[in-house]
Amino acid sequence: MTLQLFLLAAAGLFAIGLYGALSQQSIVMLMMGLELMLNGVILAAAALWFFLAPDGTDGPVLIVVVVTAMAIEMAAGFAVATAIYRARQVDMTDAAADLKG
Amino acid sequence: MTVLFWILAVVAVVAGFAVFRLNSMAQVTFALLASFLAVAGLVMLLGLGYLGVVIVLMMVIEMVIMAVFMVMYMMNPAGLMPMAMYHNKSGSMAIAVGTFAVLAAGILLTDWPTRRGAPAPDQTFALGEALMGGQMLTMMTLGVTLFATIVGTVVLATARGRYDRFGDDLDRRRADDPAGGGPG
Amino acid sequence: MPEPMSAPAALPLWWVVVLPFLLVAVAAAVVAADASLTARARGARADVLLPVREAGRLLVGQRRRTVAADSVLWRAGGAVLPVAAVLAGVVLPLGLRPVADLSVGVVWFNAMEVLAWAAVWMVGWGPNSALGLVGGYRFVAQGLAYELPHMFAIITAALGAESLRPTDIVAAQRGLWFVVIMPVAFVVYLISATAMAFWGPFDAPVGRDVAGGAAAELSGVDRLVFAGGRRLLLVVAVALAVPLFLGGGAGPWLPAWLWVAVKTAVLLALVLLVRRRFPTIRADRFTEVAWIVLVPLTIVQALVVALLVLNRGGAG
Numbered sequence A: 001m002t003l004q005l006f007l008l009a010a011a012g013l014f015a016i017g018l019y020g021a022l023s024q025q026s027i028v029m030l031m032m033g034l035e036l037m038l039n040g041v042i043l044a045a046a047a048l049w050f051f052l053a054p055d056g057t058d059g060p061v062l063i064v065v066v067v068t069a070m071a072i073e074m075a076a077g078f079a080v081a082t083a084i085y086r087a088r089q090v091d092m093t094d095a096a097a098d099l100k101g
Numbered sequence B: 001m002t003v004l005f006w007i008l009a010v011v012a013v014v015a016g017f018a019v020f021r022l023n024s025m026a027q028v029t030f031a032l033l034a035s036f037l038a039v040a041g042l043v044m045l046l047g048l049g050y051l052g053v054v055i056v057l058m059m060v061i062e063m064v065i066m067a068v069f070m071v072m073y074m075m076n077p078a079g080l081m082p083m084a085m086y087h088n089k090s091g092s093m094a095i096a097v098g099t100f101a102v103l104a105a106g107i108l109l110t111d112w113p114t115r116r117g118a119p120a121p122d123q124t125f126a127l128g129e130a131l132m133g134g135q136m137l138t139m140m141t142l143g144v145t146l147f148a149t150i151v152g153t154v155v156l157a158t159a160r161g162r163y164d165r166f167g168d169d170l171d172r173r174r175a176d177d178p179a180g181g182g183p184g
Numbered sequence C: 001m002p003e004p005m006s007a008p009a010a011l012p013l014w015w016v017v018v019l020p021f022l023l024v025a026v027a028a029a030v031v032a033a034d035a036s037l038t039a040r041a042r043g044a045r046a047d048v049l050l051p052v053r054e055a056g057r058l059l060v061g062q063r064r065r066t067v068a069a070d071s072v073l074w075r076a077g078g079a080v081l082p083v084a085a086v087l088a089g090v091v092l093p094l095g096l097r098p099v100a101d102l103s104v105g106v107v108w109f110n111a112m113e114v115l116a117w118a119a120v121w122m123v124g125w126g127p128n129s130a131l132g133l134v135g136g137y138r139f140v141a142q143g144l145a146y147e148l149p150h151m152f153a154i155i156t157a158a159l160g161a162e163s164l165r166p167t168d169i170v171a172a173q174r175g176l177w178f179v180v181i182m183p184v185a186f187v188v189y190l191i192s193a194t195a196m197a198f199w200g201p202f203d204a205p206v207g208r209d210v211a212g213g214a215a216a217e218l219s220g221v222d223r224l225v226f227a228g229g230r231r232l233l234l235v236v237a238v239a240l241a242v243p244l245f246l247g248g249g250a251g252p253w254l255p256a257w258l259w260v261a262v263k264t265a266v267l268l269a270l271v272l273l274v275r276r277r278f279p280t281i282r283a284d285r286f287t288e289v290a291w292i293v294l295v296p297l298t299i300v301q302a303l304v305v306a307l308l309v310l311n312r313g314g315a316g
Helices: A003-023 A027-052 A058-088 B002-018 B025-045 B049-073 B089-109 B123-132 B136-157 B162-166 C015-042 C050-060 C071-089 C105-125 C130-161 C166-171 C183-196 C220-239 C241-245 C256-277 C283-311
Strands: none
Touching: A003 A027, A003 B002, A003 B025, A003 B089, A027 A058, A027 B002, A027 B025, A027 B049, A058 B049, A058 B123, A058 B136, B002 B025, B025 B049, B025 C071, B025 C105, B049 B123, B049 C105, B049 C130, B123 B136, C015 C050, C015 C071, C015 C220, C015 C256, C050 C220, C071 C105, C071 C220, C105 C130, C105 C166, C105 C220, C130 C166, C130 C183, C130 C241, C130 C283, C166 C241, C183 C220, C183 C241, C183 C256, C183 C283, C220 C241, C220 C256, C241 C256
């Protein structure tokens, strides 16, 4: 149980999430990728706090921020998905690429 | 401790990978939940009991809601007709593997500083004190952001406003809702 | 701050083995009492052994299979329900001490209760049956609506004791039971606890109008595990009201564990009577009430208790 092992696991989660966020077409699956990336961030924050500076509270506060960010990301993501689906029955990112230059 | 770490870390990563491998979207959602629960276990292992339990609480709720939306929007929620919904799969894989390689190199090559200090005996109390003291600004920002999210998401997601509910002159006695009941 | 308890905080380790049996026994007693009341109302003889015979019948029954079922989630959901209930039960003080004296006990309890949502949704989703999924969705809506009042009610008790540890909450009520200073939280807790266990008037997720809802396709041992898990959840959720609001094992003459048992039995009897008294409430009728009546009520209750705590000079 070392800092490196924890960070490697976190990096693995982050990379898997990145792969999903880039490769998935469905908005819902894309958001799962984002969540998985933030999951890695939580793990890294906890490990860095414990192994480097356990006397402060920066790590736990960062985790609170990330967890809130996850909730906001999901709520906002589903709201946008609902709005766009209501407008034109679209749930794929490729079909919603109007702003592409 | 070490055994527990290895089990949880492997579960977190394998379940995370299963998210993009399974066919059934319902199973995908709960694979993601398993990954979250494993990370919550790791966080508890590091002595942050409160945050670990809160992650469990939040993520279970979040994933159940996600399952509902997933059934609503995916064309093939149960995975009974396997289909691929990817774009630029190999490019994404290359980017992901590259990111992991860079991160891993950084993790293994960095000369990490030595541990300084010891954790406070009651982490829950320390966190609460930080959020209500030195980190008050963080807490306030989170609160305002959450409130803005509530308002923004409701505005985005609903197609009905008060004129639909109470008539054009807002003079209807009882709201005209698609689902009846309740006090309003 | 209440001074720390002098007695060792947790029960000996072998209680981990005893706890599930204890909870199952209480749940069986609830079923027996309910069945006896039904029999009495019909003018038949009360049948105390009914839960045992019913369990035996289900154990030898055949397990139903459905076409294109998602058996992984289906079976996992059924198994998670009783496990979550027992895990929630480890923080219940049985007498003075719980099986595990967690410093974040009440949050742990709530997290385990929430696992039941996932479980019921999975059981509803698994068999590839429309009615089952309707039941699962109903429970998700009900859980969402009642989770916030539930959480606020629990947090109000924790606020009054300035601790998330159930034993500290009990210790803080040595002078005055919390039910006196937070009656709204107590009532809302009982309502939301029955809703979280989809019991009483809140049993729409397994309602008759959807042919048993989430449990529609369950038979044999699966039905036994699901129905048993639901009773366990009810018993555990109602039992936490005793340490949170009714002073735990406090009381004259009798030992602490007996007081806990008596208070829990009274609350369970109350829940049973309410269920027999009121018909199932339709889902669309109660979710809105939960959101726009119970949530503000519990927030105001928490505010009042916070002012009381500040007034007596707590929170340093």
